[in-house]
Amino acid sequence: MNNVTLKSPRVQLGILFNCIPGVALMLFVCMISFAILSPDFLSLGNLKNVGVQSTILLMISLPMTLVIMTEGIDMSIGALLTFCGVVVAYVLANTHSLPLAIFVALMTGLIIGAMNGAIIVYFSMPPFVVTLGMLGICQSLALVLTDGQSITDVGETIGLSYNGIFLGIPIPIYIGILCYFVTYTLLYHTRFGTYVNAIGGNREALKLAGVKTNFYHVAVYAFSGLMAGLASILLTARMSAGHPTAAIGMEFDAIAAVIVGGTSFEKGNGWLFGTFLGVITVGVLRNGLNLVGVPSSVQVASIGLLVLVALLLDSFKSKT
Amino acid sequence: MTNLLSEIKDSAQLKNLFFRLLVVFIICFTLSFLTEAFFTVNNLLNVLRQASLLFLMASGVTLVILTAGIDLSIGANVGMSACLAAVVMTNTGSTLLGFLTGIGSGMLIGVGNGLLVTTLRLPSFIATYGMLWILHGVTYYFMGGATINGFDKSFRFIGSGYLYGVPVPIYIMLIFLVVGTLFTKDTVYGQQVYAVGANPVAARLSGVPVNRRLMLVYILSGMTAGLASLVYLARLNSAEGDIGEALTLPAIAAVLIGGTSLFGGIGTIFGTLIGALILTLVLNGMNILSIDGNWQALVTGVIIILSVLLDLVFRRKSSTG
Amino acid sequence: MQNNKLTLVLATAMTLIAGHAFADGEKIAVFTKNSTNPFFQAFRLGADSAAKQMNAAAVTHYVPTKPDSIPEQLSAIDDVVVKKPNAIVLIPVDYKAITPGVKKINEAGIPVINATDHSEGGSFVNFVGADDYSTALAAGKALVKALNGKGNVVIIEGVRGVLGNTNRVNGFKKAIEEAPEMKILTSQPGNYQRLQALQVMENLIQTYPKIDGVMTANDAMASGAIEALEGSNRKALVIGINGSKEAVESIKAGKMLASGDAAPFLQGCFSTMSAIRTLRKLPIPKEIIFPPMVVEKANLANYDTPPEKQVCPTWASVVK
Secondary structure (H helix, E strand, O other), X not given: OXXXXXXXXXXXXXXXXXXXXXXXXXXXXXXXXXXXXXXXXXXXXXXXXXXXXXXXXXXXXXXXXXXXXXXXXXXXHHHHHHHXXXXXXXXXXXXXXXXXXXXXXXXXXXXXXXXXXXXXXXXXXXXXXXXXXXXXXXXXXXXXXXXXXXXXXXXXXXXXXXXXXXXXXXXXXXXXXXXXXXXXXXXXXXXXXXXXXXXXXXXXXXXXXXXXXXXXXXXXXXXXXXXXXXXXXHHHHHHOOEOOOOOOOHHHHHXXXXXXXXXXXXXXXXXXXXXHHHHHHHHHHHHHHHHHOOOHHHHHHHHHHHHHHHHHHHHHHOOO | XXXXXXXXXXXXHHHHHHHHHHHHHHHHHHHHHHOOOOOOHHHHHHHHHXXXXXXXXXXXXXXXXXXXXXXXXXXXXXXXXHHHHHHHHHHHOOHHHHHHHHXXXXXXXXXXXXXXXXXXXXXXXXXXXXXXXXXXXXXXXXXOOOOEEOOOHHHHHHHHOEEOOEEHHHHHHHHHHHHHHHHHHHOHHHHHHHHHHHOHHHHHHOOOOHHHHXXXXXXXXXXXXXXXXXXXXXXXXXXXXXXXXXXXHHHHHHHHHOOOOOOOOOOOHHHHHHHHHHHHHHHHHHHHOOOOHHHHHHHHHHHXXXXXXXXXXXXXXXXXX | OHHHHHHHHHHHHHHHHHOOOOOOOOEEEEEOOOOOOHHHHHHHHHHHHHHHHOOOOEEEEEOXXXXXXXXXXXXXXXXXXXXXXXXXXXXXXXXXXXXXHHHHHHXXXXXXXXXXXXXXXXXXXOEEEOOHXXXXXXXXXXXXXXXXXXXXXXXXXXXOOOHHHHHHHHHHHHHHHOOOOEEEEEEEEOOOOHHHHHHHHHHHHHHOOOOOEEEEOOHHHHHHHHHHHHHOOOOOEEEEEOOOHHHHHHHHOOOOOEEEEOOHHHHHHHHHHHHHHHHOOOOOOOEEEOOOEEEEHHHHHHHOOOHHHOOOOOHXXXXX
16 A cells, blocks of 8 residues: 555645745745835835845855854954944045055954954953954944044045946845855855854864864954955945944844844854845845835834744744 | 852852952052042942942843843843833832832843743844844833933932942842842752753753743843833933943943853852943043043953953963962 | 634734825925934924924834934935835935935935935935034033133033034034133043933042033933932033923923023924925925024023924924
8 A cells, every 4th residue: 555645735835834944934924015015115126225235234244154153253343344444435535546445444354353363262262252342442443543523535436336237236236145155165165164164063073183273263253354344345335435333233233134044153053045034134124114114113123023033933843 | 158158268269259359459450540539439439339230230131141141132121111110100109119010021021031032942142132122112112202200209219329328229239249149159049040051951951940940040130120220210310212222231241251151151140240340440430531432442342351351361370370 | 724814914914014104195204313312303293293284295204223323324215215205304314424325315306305414415405404513502602601601511422423423512612612711621422321421420520529510412411410410419500402301391490501402393394394395396495594592491481392292383484
């Protein structure tokens, strides 16, 4: 006798539901809801907007995924992003050289990120404390460099990185996709990535196996800083100015996107694509709420709900 | 009680406390050296009162962090509980009801957090982060941006009053310190909280009701936030939606500077008090020394890193040499 | 069965949210900086009142969920441009960094009114405002007068890097500069927070035995400073900015000297009226500037109605 069981449509739907991660379901639900509620949501112009608006957050969430996978956290990335943006504007205003500005921003991000990593690793200090301290340092540096004002003499060229369009697609989207693939390659196709993946279990075993754990560990934070430097170019381009408080607080959005996407502090498992989905979902939610014209207090509460529901869906699935 | 005394006599514990206090003394010494306005009875009482406000919030969240969790909602909890208590007090004229509302609100929020973490098994970062946004939204909605002012003198006593020349919040801080330390060191519940943080699997295997203990710490964290909100209300004599918003990170920083580990299982309430003292001393010092506003974030950041670093260096030296 | 219930719940939720968005008449989008400052609350109330009075429009408010977040305001502008409201009233978070956003609005052909802070770039139909600098200067002068031009003052600032704060502090400083026998002992940040201002004031009381005047950048901080002074049995004259209900009560009770009022309710009224009039092809002046006012014991009678109960004056009564 054949044991062929015909699964009812509801069971089939249930199986499908089980396979799709919570964040993807939330994204789907948000998109459907907003498409119904607002005639403008699905317009090409609006979707392009969401993509472009999400790029900066994506660029700092990708390295944050790696940091969290190593059981760490980077509280300074918002302030570092802000400071690098100010540095870009400062260099542009004083030298009018875009290549130099880009170089200095990347170096600033890289060096400060590496400093984070070095202090954490070589002094064995908790990442939360070190990066919290660095947050204050970067915040002050940004204020001191600008004396509390915007620096606007940045020229026209930098604007292209945020507003430019190539073959009908906005440039930031190319940059975002590029960053995604670079991070993906780093994470899944290099020794560095193997380390990051493995750290969620056993740092001691890796050391014994001869892996240069300290170097890689510092590199995770250095990478985070480098991406902040890169993202700062887009940030300054977006405002055509360097502003000392522009991205303060963005680290929470990044951390939330990473965790909503499925990466876990405790288990150390990470899902890069999940981070991508998390970032897009937040972007879609904010955009949709603006299009519908929801009052600010409700927007604030909705973001909290989104975060909770996405993870609730995941936890329900692991029980059924 | 004998347990507590023997703990104190335990030299390792004493050494840890000593090194923590050493950092505080270094800061005080430096400030006294730099300005004569610092080392006066009035200023020291001033600093202690400010530190107690921060400590009240931080003491509850210490328990959560001991279980390897985190409670990001404490600031929003303080805001909402304070506003609810204010609304009740002005509408009913009863201080008692206000107290009950504040503590009750804090507790309920703690229950909410606890449920999210234990029953729904959400990571505490996300659960309390989501709760933070929701509380903010709800508070702004029902306060409508308004402020509520003017409370009873008897109520205000807990925040602005003096007893034998010493500000009341300092007494409250001492009570919390004693109760908190007794709880963590001297009760089974406390020991179990440490066990859950250090190794939840082993704890469960040895019979610790992990979920119940987790629930307990979130409720306690919420309750202390509720209590803190009442003291803030009494101190400020007004309630508005965003009280407490700016206090979350400093409270968590105070816990971490005090030596509690985010990975759980290590830390003390007294350590949190030290952390609160350090942060308050820094602000006090910056105001007295008239340090330019632009540099204040950097000074705070550097001191945070240095105090944890110094503490670690001292402890390592003492255990090896 | 379960699916039906779910659909019903979703549908109800969506209708509740959607109810906010659709209405008859002109649609005006109003951008303010944050939801915490009573200035902007009064502004929004003014905008709503004006729209109701002119029987016109639906006003939708866009407020960043993170206070004073430039990227959020720029994103909201992107989203709103897609929605195409009939007109926009814009208070820029930062007058320089907003320029790319204004240009987007201009390109979309939506008429836009600039309120409160003069934007550096882009083209506007008109400007309605009163500025922080002259308001603070006027309040400062009131303090100087009350102290007979002699004495020591301390300044408690708001958030560094935020434009409104920079202007207010500069206004305060100018007022003291003009009084040669007065001295600024120090200027310390209170971050617009009541508690922080209270603690800063306590610390300053320990440092300076003689403080005659306290200039705070907003009324919440003034309240904190007053609590600190009362708690230490010290006396000083305190001024704030905003002219909020709390300040009015405080001035009535003799605890506070004065508060600078930049007429936010009126600004809200007239900027929205300008927007509606533009759409109806009625004439409007290039600029409507409200002179800075200082709320003091002498003129308290004018401030007895809270903004929620106020009604916009007629256009003709203000614009000649």
